[in-house]
Amino acid sequence: MNEQWLLIGLLAIVVFGIRVIGLEWLGKRTFPPLLKRFFYYVPIGIMTALLVxxxxxxxxxxxxALSLPVLTTCLGTGLSYFWTKRFLLSVVIGVVLGLAVRVGGL
Structure with a gap:
């Protein structure tokens, strides 16, 4: 069991180390406007693909088939973020809504 935790810890250090190095390297560069616009839409595209x-x-x-519990939760979370502009509150509302939909049997 200890070997598993050691492996998880080492993998976490390697993965986050690579990410920090990449962010440090990219943070010191200037990008043309077209590339900046591309990077602006990357998170939106990734989240859309994951949600769909x-x-x-x-x-x-x-x-x-359409998963109504997931669709309801996504719409509720998105609308709560649209109205409140608070990410953490929207996530909490989404989790509560998802639990309510699952327990309610929709």
Missing amino acids: KQVLVSHDSTSL
Whole structure:
């Protein structure tokens, strides 16, 4: 069991070390406006891809189904962030809404 925790710790150090080095290197560079605009939309594209994969569930290789609990939770979280502009509050609202939808059986 201790070997697993040691491996997890070493992997965490390596992964975060690589990220810190990359951020330090990128932080000292200036980018052209087109590349800045590209990097501005990267997080939006990644989050969209992750959410669509969760909302549209594949039961077999030929059909997609809409996951109403996930869709409801995503919409509730997005709307709460739109109105409050507070990320942590929106996440808490999304978790509570997700639990309510799951327990409610939607």
